[in-house]
Amino acid sequence: MGCTGTAESWPGVADYVKGGDQVARASDPGVETPRPGYGAAAGRDTASFPEVTSRSSRSARRPPAMTDVAKLAGVSPQTVSRALSQHASVSPMTRARVLAAADGLGYRLNTAARTLATGHSRTLGVVAFNSTFFGPVSTLHGIEQAARVAGYFISVVSLRSIDRHSVADAVGRLNDQVVEGIVVIAPLTSAAEALENLPTDMPVVVVEGDPNAGLAAVTVDQAAGARAATSYLLSTGHQNVFHVKGPPEWQEAQGRLSGWRSALEEVGAEVVPPLSGDWTARSGYQAGQVLARVPEVTAIFAANDQMALGVLLALHEHNRRVPEDVSVVGFDNIPDSAYFMPPLTTVRQDFDQVGRTSLRLLLDQINSGARSVERVMIQSELVVRQSTLGTPEAS
Amino acid sequence: MGCTGTAESWPGVADYVKGGDQVARASDPGVETPRPGYGAAAGRDTASFPEVTSRSSRSARRPPAMTDVAKLAGVSPQTVSRALSQHASVSPMTRARVLAAADGLGYRLNTAARTLATGHSRTLGVVAFNSTFFGPVSTLHGIEQAARVAGYFISVVSLRSIDRHSVADAVGRLNDQVVEGIVVIAPLTSAAEALENLPTDMPVVVVEGDPNAGLAAVTVDQAAGARAATSYLLSTGHQNVFHVKGPPEWQEAQGRLSGWRSALEEVGAEVVPPLSGDWTARSGYQAGQVLARVPEVTAIFAANDQMALGVLLALHEHNRRVPEDVSVVGFDNIPDSAYFMPPLTTVRQDFDQVGRTSLRLLLDQINSGARSVERVMIQSELVVRQSTLGTPEAS
DNA sequence: GGGAGTTATGTTAGCGATCCCAGCGTGGGT
DNA sequence: ACCCACGCTGGGATCGCTAACATAACTCCC
Incomplete structure (x- = not known):
């Protein structure tokens, strides 16, 4: 497998030329295929004589195709195909020869052609x-x-x-x-x-x-996560948990909302209508400004971390300490949430x-x-x- | 360059009729194919079955192809191609007919085929x-x-x-x-x-x-941004600006570093070796814990907003107020940065x-x-x- | 030891599109 | 009249690859 050198890419190497029956048998990878002049200069414009036209004339800089590899390796294109796609029966020697040829030419399989052929x-x-x-x-x-x-x-x-x-x-x-x-x-x-x-x-x-x-x-089981978050808050002594929900057209927002609600219902707490957010920190901040003014609010569950961030800022501006006065939980566990002020309790999803x-x-x-x-x-x-x-x- | 014969004399009649399921009984072993490769294998006899099963027999559930559209519209595939790719000369009536047919069939152009054909x-x-x-x-x-x-x-x-x-x-x-x-x-x-x-x-x-x-x-002109940030800090009365840099293998980190340095040099401030971060809030936090203990630190430029977030937290934990005691600037203007505590001065990039x-x-x-x-x-x-x-x- | 399987390879015919060129009808210029 | 340009259309050939079949050389096993 050595030979990763490859890279050089095809432009230069690509001529196997020598039509006719004989084919250059380049068996080892390192081998320089002898190049009979004819670099890029070769046949540009298509001649109109059938004899001359032949596919190779157009080559000006065409990447090598499977037939080129086949010719160089002295086998049929089909064999090349088999050798390169593993799964068929090809003798180790032939395979090696094909691989070497392909490598030498910098051959790459044409995806479009394969797609067309295989469907x-x-x-x-x-x-x-x-x-x-x-x-x-x-x-x-x-x-x-x-x-x-x-x-x-x-x-x-x-x-x-x-x-x-x-x-x-x-x-x-x-x-x-x-x-x-x-x-x-x-x-x-x-x-x-x-x-x-x-x-x-x-x-x-x-x-x-x-x-x-x-x-x-x-x-992701949004509802379970939300329920866990809410229940946790309730279990730490809060009478109620207020919610800042996400946009109603998002499934996740719905799931988190219903999880929150069910946790409240489970303990018979009042379900105060949630405030609406749009996932952004800005919307969380706005909701936070409302909640911060309500003395009964001691626990807030925001539907995502961004909004929780906004809530934290609003609470801070209203001199309500977190978590001493108000507890806050988010959702998502974005990397930054561990460094919010204070580090945020949240719900992790395994994306x-x-x-x-x-x-x-x-x-x-x-x-x-x-x-x-x-x-x-x-x-x-x-x-x-x-x-x-x-x-x-x-x- | 010959090779790949193609051209030389082909079978007089390109028998194009696939005889249904039967295969054209190719030449018997006696025929010498001159060499591996294409060429003169030529002329099997034309299929003798009048009933032309034609391609549509295989149809099972194949999506419609251009030939199907052509057939329905009563034109050649070539004309369909032209009609669909706009730029050729096709009579309005023909085009309309083709479009209608394509629409009726729910035809979609096959990208792989087009790619193969056009390159x-x-x-x-x-x-x-x-x-x-x-x-x-x-x-x-x-x-x-x-x-x-x-x-x-x-x-x-x-x-x-x-x-x-x-x-x-x-x-x-x-x-x-x-x-x-x-x-x-x-x-x-x-x-x-x-x-x-x-x-x-x-x-x-x-x-x-x-x-x-x-x-x-x-x-993005990182250096200019960093210079602007640093200069701004200096202009608001700080004697020096400390830096939390990004990973040295990142170009952006380099640019921000050098911008910061040049701004300091411009005013003759001492260039204190920057602390190293890895873009994460965690690393910013760690750097912040160091900087928070140094009384001389009154201004910090973090190479991105995440690290700035960590710095803010560390400063907070050490009771150093922002911005009264220490000013902090980040870089990137991530959406959340406007809701950090306090909202972060930063550098915006237009991605x-x-x-x-x-x-x-x-x-x-x-x-x-x-x-x-x-x-x-x-x-x-x-x-x-x-x-x-x-x-x-x-x- | 001969038909039945294996293995290794070659041959043919497409996959579905576009390209180039040739074949039509029209006109217009000479 | 003739010829050629022009607008529109059809007829292969081909892009690079693989599926399916065909073939040849071996191995096996009763």
Whole structure:
């Protein structure tokens, strides 16, 4: 395998020339293929004589193709194909010869040609959304990682809005690329309907999407996380917990909202209508300014860390100490949250696992050839830090 | 150059009729094929079955191809191609007919086939890095946006380390996909050398990369931003400014470091060796704990907002007030920084513009067919908030 | 020891699009 | 009249690769 040198890339090396029957048998990798003059200068314009035209004349700088490798190795293109794609029966010697030839030429397989011939592309599509929020970005990242491990390419289309039309359009674009499956990161409830008329013959996995469409799905258990956070606050002596919710059109916001509510109901606490945020620190700050003025507020659960940050600032400006006067919990466990003032108690989501799992579900469908409706729920985990009172049982 | 005979005399009749399932009983062993390769294998007899099963027999569930559209519209595939790709001369009536047929069939152009035929893919490659840091993510986002506007697909390969090998590998993978150009987001100095032996015939733009490689490049003027930040601190009465720098292998860290240094030198202040961070809030916190103990420290410039956050926390824990006792400035203007405690003075970078500009440079190269070495520097901008003393001239 | 399996290779025919060139009808210029 | 340009259209050939079949040389096993 030595020889990683490769790099030089094809432009120079690519002539095997010597037509006819004899083929240069370059057996060892290092070998210089003898080059009969004819560098780049060669035949530029296509002559109109059949004899002369032959494919090689156009070459001006064409990257080497499989036939070139075949010729150099003295075998048929088909054998090259087999040697390079492992799985067929090729004698070790032939394989070595082919590999050497390919290496010497700097040959690279042409994906478009292979896709056309085989009908599949080893590419997966991801429909993502136009945001730089921590969650979606991390999820995308997780998917990308997992895909590479599995040997797939990822083609991403990111949308700015999630209506039926744009999702359909995105799926269409991916379809054009002959993707073998699609992951839709669909955090908005509006995405649900958009997903209904996806082509039925394409493997699909929905991440953070509607829990009841007939599609395979991976979701984080938002409600459980929110319930844990809220219950924790209640368990440390608070009579009630106030909530700053996320945008109602986000599934995650809904899940966190209902988890919070159920925890309150469980202990018979009053469910005070939550304040509305839009995930940004700004909105959290605004909500915080309201809450800070209400003496009864001693515990706040913000639907994400950003908003919790805003809440913290507002409380500080109103001289309400955290956690002595008010406890605050966020959601997401963004890296910075451990360095908020004070370090934030929050709920961790394992986005890498979300990525890995969604990819697994997708590959399962691809391999089995059938759509599945399996749904996987990823657990979340409460991370206790110093923005809440109580026994620091977790780090 | 002959070889690959093609031309020499072909079978008189290109029998184009596939005889249904039966195969054309090729020549018997007696026929000598002169040499491996194509050529004169020629003339089997034309299929004798009148009933032309034709391609449509295989159809099972194959998406419609151009020939299907052609058939339905009653024209040749070539005409369909022309009608769909606008730019050729087709009568309005024909075009309408073709469009209607395509629409009726739900036809979508097969990208792989087109790529194979034309040699280009309307796809651009991006080599990114395995991080969820705000800068790279935002840049990628900006590129994606701009690419879609320009009608290009984006294929992303993200690396986990930036050595020569992995960059070469990434570029190779993109090459396989027949991308028309590549944007390399190369924030590490180690990427510089990796870029040296890129294929020379591929348009490339480097973002945040080495300022002196012979490649087109887009960079943010880190040094100017850092200088502005530092000078601002000095102008508000501080005798000196202490720095928490980023990882030395990052170009941005270098630029910010040198900007800071030059601002100090400008006024003849002592350049105290900076503390080292790794972009994380944690590292900023650690640096902050050191700086908080030093009475002379009244102004700190952290190389990014995350580290500034950590610094703020450390100062708080040591009862040093911001900005009364110590002023703090960050870099990046991440969305949250406006809600730090106190809201952070920082330097804004326009990542969308970076994305747009790098795409423009790349498309210029693609369209002109020549590599350029144009370099564009994007200005950064000081955003003054409450973590610094002085006149609040900016919001 | 001969038909049945294996292994290693070559041959042919596409995958679905575009390219180049040739074949039509029209006009217009000479 | 003739010829050629022009607008529109069709007919291969081809892009680079692989699936499917064909072939030849061996091994096996009863």
